[in-house]
Amino acid sequence: MDSRLPVKLPPKRHTLIRSTVAGDARRPGAQGPTGAFTDLETPATEATPARLIDELRERVGAAKVSQREDDIAVHSTDKWYASHPPDVVVFAENTDDVVAVMAFAHEYGVPVTTRGAGVGYVGGCVPLKGGIALSLARMNRILEVNAADGVAVVQAGVITGDLQAAAREVGWDYPPDPASLKECSIGGNIATNAGGPRCLKYGVTRNYILGLEVVLADGRVLKCGGRVHKNKTGFDLVGLFTGSEGMLGIVTTAVVRLIPRPPARAMLAAVFPEFATAAAAVQGILNSGHLPSALEITDGFTLAAARKRLGADRLPDGNAHLIVEVDGRPRAVASEIEELEELLGKLGAARIDRAETEEACEGIWQLRREFSYSLRDTGLTKLNEDIVVPRSKLVELVEFARQLERETGISVACFGHAGDGNIHTNLMVADYDDPATRKKANGALDRLFTWVLDHGGAITGEHGVGMAKKPWIHQALGATGLEVHRALKEAMDPGDTLNPGKFLD
Amino acid sequence: MDSRLPVKLPPKRHTLIRSTVAGDARRPGAQGPTGAFTDLETPATEATPARLIDELRERVGAAKVSQREDDIAVHSTDKWYASHPPDVVVFAENTDDVVAVMAFAHEYGVPVTTRGAGVGYVGGCVPLKGGIALSLARMNRILEVNAADGVAVVQAGVITGDLQAAAREVGWDYPPDPASLKECSIGGNIATNAGGPRCLKYGVTRNYILGLEVVLADGRVLKCGGRVHKNKTGFDLVGLFTGSEGMLGIVTTAVVRLIPRPPARAMLAAVFPEFATAAAAVQGILNSGHLPSALEITDGFTLAAARKRLGADRLPDGNAHLIVEVDGRPRAVASEIEELEELLGKLGAARIDRAETEEACEGIWQLRREFSYSLRDTGLTKLNEDIVVPRSKLVELVEFARQLERETGISVACFGHAGDGNIHTNLMVADYDDPATRKKANGALDRLFTWVLDHGGAITGEHGVGMAKKPWIHQALGATGLEVHRALKEAMDPGDTLNPGKFLD
Secondary structure, eight states, rough: OOOOOOOOOOOOOOOOOOOOGGGGGGSOOOOOSSSOOOOOOOOOOHHHHHHHHHHHHHHGGGGGGEEEEEHHHHHTTTTOBOOOOSEEEEEEEEEEHHHHHHHHHHHTTEEEEEEEEOOOSSSOOOOOTTTTTOOTTTOOOOEEEEEEEEOOOOTTBBBBHHHHHHHHHHTTTOOOOTTTTTTBHHHHHHHHHHOOTHHHHHHOOGGGEEEEEEEESSSHHHHHHHSSSSSSSSSSHHHTTTTTTTOOOOEEEEEEEEEOSEEEEEEEEEEESHHHHHHHHHHHHHHOOOOSEEEEEEHHHHHHHHHHHTTTTSSSSEEEEEEEEESSSSHHHHHHHHHHHHHHHTTSSSSEEOOOOOHHHHHHHHHHHHHHHHHHHTEEEEEEEEOOOOOHHHHHHHHHHHHHHHHHHHEEEEEEEEGGGGEEEEEESSTTSSSHHHHHHHHHHHHHHHHHHHTOOSSSSSSSOTTTGGGGHHHHHHHHHHHHHHHHHHHHHHTTSSTSSSTTO | OOOOOOOOOOOOOOOOOOOOGGGGGTTOOOOOOOSSSOOOOOOOOOOHHHHHHHHHHHHHOGGGOHHHHHHHHHBBOOOOBBBOOOOOEEEEOOOOHHHHHHHHHHHOOOOEEEEEESSSSSSSSSSTTTTTTEOOOOOOOOEETTTTTTTEETTTTHHHHHOOOOOHHEEOOOOOOOTTTTBBBBOOOOOOOOOOOOHHHHHHGGGGGGEEEEEESSSEEEEEEOSSSSOOSSSSHHHHHTTTTSSSSSEEEEEEOOEEOOOOEEEEEEEESSHHHHHHHHHHHHEEEHHHHHHHEEEEEHHHHHHHHHOTTTSOOOOOOEEEEESSSHHHHHHHHHHHHHHHHHOOOOOEEEOOOOHHHHHHHHHHHHHHHHHHHTTTTTEEOOOOGGGGGHHHHHHHHHHHHHHSSSSEEEEEEEGGTTTEEEESSSTTTSSHHHHHHHHHHHHHHHHHHHHOOOSSSSOTTTTTTTTGGHHHHHHHHHHHHHHHHHHHTTTBBBSTTTTOO
């Protein structure tokens, strides 16, 4: 993923940064002038910062604290453009470590930016104010998979694909399926309330989080929710932390809901002459009472690129491609896929491929992944925006994308989760390092987001706000929305210790 | 519903109560000594209170403001035991009215307790501190049902059953199905994050709320979420307000998610010799990869009562009853119900009735409702507790209920949503007005909730905390959980204007 958008950053610091902390910044919750260790290009010689780092080492154990250049570099960035080094990296191994870090950070007013697998797309875990990059990657234990209760208990650093595999081993399933499934962590999924194709039928990450252990900004440990599938005890704290991008607390452990694994699935891959016909087919499928597990649409630009990569026999002529997946009992799936094939024919599909085995289904998902690679083949820089529109606006969105293309000269590739209107809209930019191009690209993004908001859409469906969408957050939330966000942030993290510098600053 | 638990209330006031508001209580957000209009048994003669009520009339319109004795009486209570009169009732007809009420309440420090249809089971809308009972019952317009976007837009006072009917008229569905569907309002469902039998497959109210218009404690209007099916723009404010029992803001309008209506359903009703066998069948069904739309279990005590009412031919001998509903495409449903019937036979069902038409399915749901009526036939007072246990603890819960029965002499009837462990556990109390009986019943409830919490359960799955569960909220949330709740409440409603006196006081 090489989505890039320039954001004004403090000057990049390449050396290990040490700190001076003013006396009054040592009050609980207080912060030094730059929010943390003072921004010095040369290592400080004062006793204070060295003592502080030493104290951190003492508190959590030296083996878990690193200022090695490679660790600092890795923890400076995610899959997005922005980069800023932390002053120090802590590799937490358990909740006590996280508590120790937060107690320390709270006491000295040091920023803490939590990080899971670091594969976010919006700069969410870039430690923009320096301080501590708190990695939960070592907290990767699956503590329990319990079919009798329909739950799994996992540490935040567990890779989502590993959780899914563990659930499937006992015949159950963890449905959310972000594209980065095999490398992202459940903690990161919780921070961004991650989605994926199957969320059309099964819902996003939030729908699968039953309970959380959270370390609060001052080091208190909160347990909220639990291992039951329904719970109305108080406010929805589990929901508040899910999607809060590390700004309200640090999730250390999660109880997730599992579902009985649907024993069968089948898929259709259809090519349509026009995008509008494919979008109408999406409506036709849903209006006929079908709720597929996935409904993925791809536009003509992407298909043209894919045709170059894959050959015309796998992708015949047509300006839109639609993937339909259904799952359930084997006999049910067999009869439903037949109905759907007939329906797609009536709805104008020019060619339909049917997949009824696991292998054939994987083949279609592989084709879908090839669409992404095809865009990469173009050599252009892909600005991947996970915007969402009301489903009735799919055709208008693609028409707007074409207009944007004509008016800016920047190609726009649209593909994604048609069923829920979450269309990845990719601005394909040549020579992104050229300032003029970049300016034009940013202008195009601004037009895109403004159009989306004007049409009842959302600027992010599953990636989060982070730094990438920050320029549009005011427009998206409105003044009152922002005020409420700030009031909640102040209530949970009055010292602005947790992931500072992000969308509320 | 006659669930009753005594709670220490301020002395009941039977007359229209007028207020005196001290000068310093007029600061924005401040409150008088009793939280509102001072508690006087005789109408006050001072100019201030009359002027305040007059001002309220002026601000929202006299036709919407009532101090009539019958209005006061109706708005003093819900389906639970507790009662406390408001000083005045306001019937809001639109968001502007709600804004006007909250601006007034904020200015003068007057408590506001919002009310939908008033059919809650936990005293949640009892205006415990007097002040204004704000009825949203007149805000009952379905503003939009939009199949193309898969949403409906409704005012908070819309009856949930009306919303469901409107969705079904266009071939779509609103799945949450609380038992009080035909009389409860969507606003009340949002306040309590209501559930129902079909929530096993389809999820609770929260899973269907996409966007909210909320009037905040100081009268600001917040719009959060929207009409898109996926949205990661900022924190999950929609989730925070959903289930917040009127304590964080007043929901005036909601955008709800609709799903394509499953065109068919079928059901099985099975009698088992023992509860443990039926509970094992629940696990067996889920472990075989079935995800029914409902899985309802009923214990021996309830069945015995039902047998008296319905006759032994409809309910042959057996200590447990299980209802299984599946829905989907007609052919899929037909084949799945066959599989399930075979499975239930293998899992020890003594008798299985199959329903494959709408009428036959409704017959089974009617039978299920008869179970409730049968308990009423006993002449005992039913203390209906919507506790939840991890699904593996179903048998232990019923064994504990039997033990409680033996040790207290109070019969315990268990039935409910077996699939998600949300079992309505009803203490059947004779002569509830007798103080000694009441004390014993409260002792039994205390043992029940303590057992549930000790076994990883929750004290409420779908009714909410309100006043009924307040005595156990500390135990349920823990000290840190309560602190976080209070911090959020303080952030959103610093003057404690919204529904004061409830579980955080």
